[in-house]
Amino acid sequence: MGVIRNLKLWYMKRRLKDESFSFLFDETPEDEFVAFDTETTGLDSKKDHILSIGAVRIVGNKIMLKDRLSAVVKPSFHINEETIRIHHLRRKDLESGMPIEEAIHKFLEFLGSRPVVGYYLEFDVAMVNKYTKDLIGIPLPNKKIEVSGMYYDYKVGKIPQRFVDLRFDSIVKELNIPSFGKHDALNDAITTALIFIKLKNL
Numbered sequence: 001m002g003v004i005r006n007l008k009l010w011y012m013k014r015r016l017k018d019e020s021f022s023f024l025f026d027e028t029p030e031d032e033f034v035a036f037d038t039e040t041t042g043l044d045s046k047k048d049h050i051l052s053i054g055a056v057r058i059v060g061n062k063i064m065l066k067d068r069l070s071a072v073v074k075p076s077f078h079i080n081e082e083t084i085r086i087h088h089l090r091r092k093d094l095e096s097g098m099p100i101e102e103a104i105h106k107f108l109e110f111l112g113s114r115p116v117v118g119y120y121l122e123f124d125v126a127m128v129n130k131y132t133k134d135l136i137g138i139p140l141p142n143k144k145i146e147v148s149g150m151y152y153d154y155k156v157g158k159i160p161q162r163f164v165d166l167r168f169d170s171i172v173k174e175l176n177i178p179s180f181g182k183h184d185a186l187n188d189a190i191t192t193a194l195i196f197i198k199l200k201n202l
Contacts, residue, residue, distance in 0.1 A: 009141055017137035024141055026113040033058040033145070034110065035117040035193035036069075037185045038124045045126035049075060050100060053107050053128075054185030056193050058117070061201065063193045069110045070186040072097035104131045115143035117196045119168050119188070122146070147171070147192055150199040171195060 013025050036055035042048035055069040074097035098106075107128065118124050121144055129139040148166045155164045155174075165174075168188075172179070177194045180187040 012138045012141045015137050018135070021108060021136045024108065024111075024113055028113045028115065028143075031060050032114050033117050033193075033196070034112075034114045035063075035189045035196060036107070036111075036124065037118060037188040037192060038127050039185045040127055043123065045123055045130065048127070049073075050103070050127050050131075051075070051094065052097075052185040053103055054187070054189040055107060055110055056186070056189050057110075057114070058193050058197065061197050063190060063197070065190070068186060068190075069106060071103040071106055073100050073103050074098060076100075100131060101135060104128065104135060108132070108136075111140075111142060113142065115145055116140065117145045117147060117192060119147050119171075119192050119195070145196065147195045147199065150196070151175075154199055154202055175199070 009025060013022070016022060016024075034055050034057055036053065038050050038054075039052040040048050040050055050073055052073060053069065053071045057064040057067040072094060075094055076099075097103075116125065125140055125144060132139055148171065151171050152164050152166060156162060165171075168191075171177075172191060172195065175195060175198050177191060177198065180191060
C-alpha cells in the first residue's frame with residue numbers, strides 16, 4: 001500500500017463521523033473482494049437516484065452466491081414508467097423497498113474493508129458516495145477495481161489497431177461468460193464477479 005493512500009485513509013478515518021463504521025478501515029481480508037452494481041434513475045450522479053444495489057462477495061476464485069446483497073430502494077420521488085420498464089422493477093417492488101439510508105448501511109456492512117469491483121465503477125461509487133458523505137462523513141475508502149480497465153489491458157496487446165470494445169455485453173461475450181437473463185443490480189454484480197475472476201487468472 002502506497003504512502004499516499006495511507007495518508008488518504010488516515011485523513012478519511014479522522015473525518016468519519018460515525019465510529020460504528022470504522023470497520024471500513026480494518027485490514028482487508030486476504031484475496032476477498034465485493035463486486036457490486038446499482039440500478040439508477042439515470043446516468044447523472046448529481047441529480048439521479050439509486051433504485052437498487054446488488055453485491056456479491058468473491059473469495060479467491062469463488063463467487064459466494066450465498067453471501068450476496070440485493071436491496072431495493074423505496075423512492076421518495078416520482079418514478080416514471082420508462083425507468084420502471086428499463087430496470088424491470090415493478091412499482092410494488094419499489095413501494096415495498098427500504099429507505100435509501102438503510103440500503104446504504106446494509107451495503108457498507110456487507111462490503112467491509114474489501115476492495116470493490118465493478119463495471120463503470122466510477123459512476124456506481126459516485127452514486128453511493130452521494131449518501132455516504134451525509135451518513136458517515138466520507139466517501140467509500142475502499143480500493144476500487146474496474147473490470148473494463150482489466151479487460152482493456154488484456155486485449156490491447158492482441159489488437160494491432162488498439163481499438164477495444166469495452167461494452168459490458170461485448171466483454172461478456174468475448175470472455176464466454178454465461179448470461180443470467182435480465183439486467184438487474186444483483187445479476188450484473190454476479191456477471192462482473194465472473195469477469196473479474198476470469199481476467200485475474202488470464
